Amino acid sequence: MRNGSGPEPLLRVRGLNAGFDAGPVLFGIDLEIAAGELIALVGANGAGKSTLLGVLSGLVRATAGTVTLGGEDVTNGRPEALVRKGVAHVPQGRRLFGTMSVEKNLLLGAYLRRDKDVRDDLTRALDHFPALKDKLAREAGTLSGGEQQMVAIGRGMMARPKLLMVDELSLGLAPKVVDRLIDVIRDINREGMALLLVEQDVLVALDVANRAYVLENGRVALSGAAADVKDDPGVRKAYLGL
Amino acid sequence: MLAVDAKDLTKTFRSGWLGRRRKEALTGASLEVPSGAIFGLLGPNGAGKTTLLNCISGVYRLDGGDIRWQGASISGMAPHRVAALGIGRTFQIVRPFGSMTVRENAAIGALFGNADGRRGVREAFALADDVLELVGLRAKASHPVSSLTIPDRKRLEVARAVATRPQLLLLDEVMAGLNNVEIDEALDMVRAVHATGVTVLLIEHVMRVIVGVCRRAVVLDFGQVLAEGEPEVVLRDERVIKAYLGERYAKRLRS
Numbered sequence: 001m002r003n004g005s006g007p008e009p010l011l012r013v014r015g016l017n018a019g020f021d022a023g024p025v026l027f028g029i030d031l032e033i034a035a036g037e038l039i040a041l042v043g044a045n046g047a048g049k050s051t052l053l054g055v056l057s058g059l060v061r062a063t064a065g066t067v068t069l070g071g072e073d074v075t076n077g078r079p080e081a082l083v084r085k086g087v088a089h090v091p092q093g094r095r096l097f098g099t100m101s102v103e104k105n106l107l108l109g110a111y112l113r114r115d116k117d118v119r120d121d122l123t124r125a126l127d128h129f130p131a132l133k134d135k136l137a138r139e140a141g142t143l144s145g146g147e148q149q150m151v152a153i154g155r156g157m158m159a160r161p162k163l164l165m166v167d168e169l170s171l172g173l174a175p176k177v178v179d180r181l182i183d184v185i186r187d188i189n190r191e192g193m194a195l196l197l198v199e200q201d202v203l204v205a206l207d208v209a210n211r212a213y214v215l216e217n218g219r220v221a222l223s224g225a226a227a228d229v230k231d232d233p234g235v236r237k238a239y240l241g242l
Numbered sequence: 243m244l245a246v247d248a249k250d251l252t253k254t255f256r257s258g259w260l261g262r263r264r265k266e267a268l269t270g271a272s273l274e275v276p277s278g279a280i281f282g283l284l285g286p287n288g289a290g291k292t293t294l295l296n297c298i299s300g301v302y303r304l305d306g307g308d309i310r311w312q313g314a315s316i317s318g319m320a321p322h323r324v325a326a327l328g329i330g331r332t333f334q335i336v337r338p339f340g341s342m343t344v345r346e347n348a349a350i351g352a353l354f355g356n357a358d359g360r361r362g363v364r365e366a367f368a369l370a371d372d373v374l375e376l377v378g379l380r381a382k383a384s385h386p387v388s389s390l391t392i393p394d395r396k397r398l399e400v401a402r403a404v405a406t407r408p409q410l411l412l413l414d415e416v417m418a419g420l421n422n423v424e425i426d427e428a429l430d431m432v433r434a435v436h437a438t439g440v441t442v443l444l445i446e447h448v449m450r451v452i453v454g455v456c457r458r459a460v461v462l463d464f465g466q467v468l469a470e471g472e473p474e475v476v477l478r479d480e481r482v483i484k485a486y487l488g489e490r491y492a493k494r495l496r497s
Contacts, residue, residue, distance in 0.1 A: 022388070142265075
């Protein structure tokens with residue numbers, strides 16, 4: 001683990017508490033992501049993974065603690081401000097605009113951008129997902145589950161983020177499709193984008209990630225190199241079912 | 243005896259101007275589910291699995307072929323009539339009544355859509371309690387649905403279907419989004435429901451489920467049957483690996 005004296009990480013979360021009307025969910029979360037890292041976030045349903053992503057993208061309010069991006073305090077920043085600063089969120093269940101075309105869904109990811117590279121980035125995103133190339137005019141809702149997940153990831157990439165957060169990549173997808181998407185995740189990461197991957201197929205997540213955090217009841221129960229987390233007896237018993 | 247005997251099913255969806263855009267969801271699929279089985283239905287996204295479930299439960303009308311339930315045709319029957327014949331189902335996107343408690347949600351299943359006619363409210367709640375016990379939600383019976391975690395929401399979805407007292411239960415991806423340990427707990431729930439004499443037909447992409455509880459499995463691809471047999475055999479079938487599992491997964495399964 002990095003400590004305070006090292007170079008400033010891309011994302012630093014310190015002592016974060018957050019929750020909803022029904023009650024608090026996160027308690028004192030500490031987490032760091034360096035530029036270009038691929039981090040897995042694992043834990044049982046209800047542990048607070050999606051809530052944490054919600055705080056990082058400004059959808060859920062932090063009640064204590066700080067979130068910094070490249071040293072700048074962005075705690076409880078507005079979602080659009082966080083997108084501008086480089087955080088994109090691929091939500092659980094894709095959440096595409098089903099009656100809009102695939103192309104429009106992808107371009108929506110670049111809604112806040114005014115630069116001239118948007119079209120180039122669209123081409124680049126499609127290079128990762130060639131299956132979408134001849135479906136740009138189709139209504140997004142008519143695509144298969146795997147293709148919809150591609151559009152959702154592509155939409156996130158179109159924001160040109162420094163950190164892309166993907167919630168439940170494999171949800172409801174055929175094993176072969178998950179393989180392909182994991183390959184793309186790895187490729188995107190190699191091009192320099194940091195990724196935070198929430199995944200119930202814990203084995204898949206720990207195989208692709210550099211480091212991992214394990215959330216239990218709203219607290220970080222364990223963190224470290226993905227390979228070490230995978231070998232942890234508690235993780236093997238509680239999440240891998242081995 | 244066969245619970246479900248489905249033959250040469252076809253279903254095409256039309257959309258766009260004058261229905262010119264066609265999507266052939268089922269293209270001659272046949273399926274025989276023996277009474278008392280736990281039967282797995284798998285295949286690529288878009289292969290027609292949910293469409294097949296929707297045709298059995300009466301949500302969609304077939305274009306061709308015939309579905310028989312315990313020997314009698316149910317093709318073209320409305321969903322409530324299919325339910326009254328003893329076929330219960332869950333939906334991929336769970337839609338519980340959000341303002342009601344867990345127990346009240348389960349009681350809805352017991353009050354309506356039942357083979358032996360309408361029940362009284364008291365009787366429905368008694369049945370709901372039994373069903374919640376069966377699926378492991380008894381301790382949370384008085385909780386509002388909004389407080390449930392995803393695995394518990396899926397349990398409630400199963401409870402609502404089981405409360406209609408079905409002889410056949412159709413489960414559409416009730417274990418998606420669960421980790422391995424949560425899946426093992428959900429498998430115990432499926433076994434418990436099955437042990438009460440219910441035939442189960444389930445769609446799932448998680449091989450831990452298919453291998454864990456299914457005696458037989460069918461793989462659909464492009465609306466028809468690609469392979470059928472015992473899960474251990476089906477999952478080693480080269481065509482299934484190519485169309486559905488992928489090489490990496492097949493390797494993991496072998497190791």
